[in-house]
Amino acid sequence: MFYNFGIYIYSLLIHLLAPFSRKPRKMMKGHWIVYELLRQQKEDGAKYIWFHAASLGEFEQGRPLIEKIRERYPEYKILLTFFSPSGYEVRKNYKGADIVCYLPLDKPRNVNKFLDIIQPCMAFFIKYEFWKNYLDELHKRNIPVYSISSIFRKEQIFFKWYGGTYRKVLANFDQLFVQNETSKRFLSKIGINKVTVVGDTRFDRVLEIRQEAKDLPLVEAFKGNSMTIVAGSSWQPDEDLFIEYFNTHPDIKLIIAPHVIDENHLVEIISKLKRPYVRYSKANEQNVRNADCLIIDGFGLLSSIYRYGEIAYVGGGFGVGIHNILEAAVYGIPVIFGPKYHKFMEAKQLLEENGAFSIKNYEELSQLLDKMISDTEYLKEVGANADNYVRKNLGASEKILDQIKF
Numbered sequence: 378m379f380y381n382f383g384i385y386i387y388s389l390l391i392h393l394l395a396p397f398s399r400k401p402r403k404m405m406k407g408h409w410i411v412y413e414l415l416r417q418q419k420e421d422g423a424k425y426i427w428f429h430a431a432s433l434g435e436f437e438q439g440r441p442l443i444e445k446i447r448e449r450y451p452e453y454k455i456l457l458t459f460f461s462p463s464g465y466e467v468r469k470n471y472k473g474a475d476i477v478c479y480l481p482l483d484k485p486r487n488v489n490k491f492l493d494i495i496q497p498c499m500a501f502f503i504k505y506e507f508w509k510n511y512l513d514e515l516h517k518r519n520i521p522v523y524s525i526s527s528i529f530r531k532e533q534i535f536f537k538w539y540g541g542t543y544r545k546v547l548a549n550f551d552q553l554f555v556q557n558e559t560s561k562r563f564l565s566k567i568g569i570n571k572v573t574v575v576g577d578t579r580f581d582r583v584l585e586i587r588q589e590a591k592d593l594p595l596v597e598a599f600k601g602n603s604m605t606i607v608a609g610s611s612w613q614p615d616e617d618l619f620i621e622y623f624n625t626h627p628d629i630k631l632i633i634a635p636h637v638i639d640e641n642h643l644v645e646i647i648s649k650l651k652r653p654y655v656r657y658s659k660a661n662e663q664n665v666r667n668a669d670c671l672i673i674d675g676f677g678l679l680s681s682i683y684r685y686g687e688i689a690y691v692g693g694g695f696g697v698g699i700h701n702i703l704e705a706a707v708y709g710i711p712v713i714f715g716p717k718y719h720k721f722m723e724a725k726q727l728l729e730e731n732g733a734f735s736i737k738n739y740e741e742l743s744q745l746l747d748k749m750i751s752d753t754e755y756l757k758e759v760g761a762n763a764d765n766y767v768r769k770n771l772g773a774s775e776k777i778l779d780q781i782k783f
Contacts, residue, residue, distance in 0.1 A: 380509050380542060384483050403462040407479035415494045418476045420454065427456045427497040429480055429506055432464035434701075438526040439503040441581040441774040443473050450783050456495055460506070483508040492518065499781075501525055502550075509546045516549040524553040525777060526578045528722065529560040536563060544569070554777050557722060573780060576773040577723065583680075583707040584771060590681040595657070596632070599665040600685050603630040604750055607686030609679045610636040610700035615692040615715065616646055618739050622746055623670065624651040629750065632682060634673035636692055636700065643674055680704045687756060688749055694718055694735065706732060709764030711756070713745065732763030 394401040419425070428443055430436040436459070443455060457474035459465040469477050481487035488510045499521040502512075507524075515522045534540040535547060547553070547569045554575045555561055561572045606629060608619050616633070623631040635642055647654065654670035657678070665671065673682065683689055689705035694715020702712045702724055712733040718724035727733035736742045749756045 381484065384510075388482050388484070400462050403466065404479065407462070407465060408481055411478050411481055412490060412494060414478050415476065415491070419495060420475075423454045423475075424452070424498045425454045425456045425475075425495055427458070427495065427500040428474070428503065429458045429500070429508075430460075430464055430503045431506055432459065432461035433467055435503040435506070435526075436464055436468055437582050438578050439501065440473070441578050441585065442501070442525060442777060444585075445774055445778055447473055449778075453498070453783070456497065480508075480511075483510045485510050485514075488514050492520075499523070504528070507543065507546050509542070512546050512549040521551045521782075522549060523777075523781070524550050524555075526556060526773070527553055527560065528556045529563045531563060535567060552780065554773075554780075556773075573776070575776040576770055578773045578777075579701075579703055579723075580767055580770040581772070581774045583701075583703045583767065586680045586704065587684070587707045590684055591678070593678065593681060593685070595660045595662070595665050596671065596682055596685050598662060599632070599655075599660070599668060599671045600630060601666070604628065604688075605630045605632060605686045606688045606690060606746075607632045607634070607683050607705070608690040609634045609683065609692065609705065611690070611692035612636055612696055613642075613645065614695035615690065616649065618736075618742050619690050620646070620649045621739055622743055624649075626746075626750075627652070627669070631670045632673065632686065633670065634679045634682060638674055638676065643672065646672060683710065684708050686710055687760075688713065688746070690714070699724060702727065702733060703767060706763040707767045709760045711749065711759040711763055713742065727763065727766050730762050730766045732759055732766050734759075 391401045391405055395405045426446060428439050430439055446453065447455060455474040456476045457471065458478055458480040460480055465479055471477055481491050492514060497520060500515055501523050504526045512522060529535065534543050544567050550571065553564065553572045555572055556577045558574055561574050564572050606619065608615065608631065611633060623629065633646060635646065650670055652669040653667060654672060655664050655668040656672045656674045658674050660671065673679065683705045687710060689710050690713045691700050691702045691705060693699040694717050696717065698720055699714045699718045702714060705712045706727060712727065714724065714735055716735055716737045718735055724733060728735060734745055736745060
């Protein structure tokens, strides 16, 4: 009762905010057309496997599994749903799925209407997606449903004294494929035992990204033979540190791919630089060779750009938390980030493997970079540690597929 009331309140907020905010407006429009879209695009008699992701990050975790199923079981169709506009808008034309749409809000009427139209033969919910009414109804209809790449922590509602309703939701899964043994232990304590530890499918995905990396001639020309630091998904506190180091070390080059790409932020970055720079959108064969700093002012390039660095700095560690460090580590280069990384299992593990380093201030960053730049053997060693860490964690997608009956 309280859960459904909360969903109705959330729905009301979306409608109230839609005239004033782009994100709720896109969600509302997507929800309006979803049933008609499904009716138009669904093939009669086809068997649909349904994947649901909250947003873009969760989609990337499910993508290796989607594409393996697509390749091995072409007789099935793929339905991909998103909760967030940030996922749907980027991947609405994704060729790996036959239908891509928003997930209608988790109201009982919506749930029945959605499932009546698509009639999936199985469903996969990625990471933190636990929609009660959808999971209850899938279970009631005897449709196999799986949780993939999920991770559980003691502070989550499932493990609180008042979390009984949510514990029952977990019992709807035919199998939970979790990232680590800790998650399995927490679930066992509340009586959830249909659990398999497979690891994180993101490792499979970053290897695919590395194999699909674009050649970027302008970035290659910029780098030349210089020692290069790639700073990805950076925020202002990150930039204050590594730009100060860059300004006083003329023997290195710097590539900055900020998390927020708007003109005000780019101007702020440029104001701090004391050496020649060029923006990627204005780079050419001549001016890029004369620059010491390359500012990436476009989207979709970062995962390919890490390959041009000897050292990676990943931003977010002075804010709410670090961004994707695996995209850098897969290239066999050490990764540096700020102090807020404790919610990220891969960061803690990579620190233990001596392939990553956390810094709290400029002095720590300066000492670390001095050591890496002056000691090439040390730099190779810590880079190899990062590469080995990624490689030994591959294979989660295969482990999941081995346990699914098609």
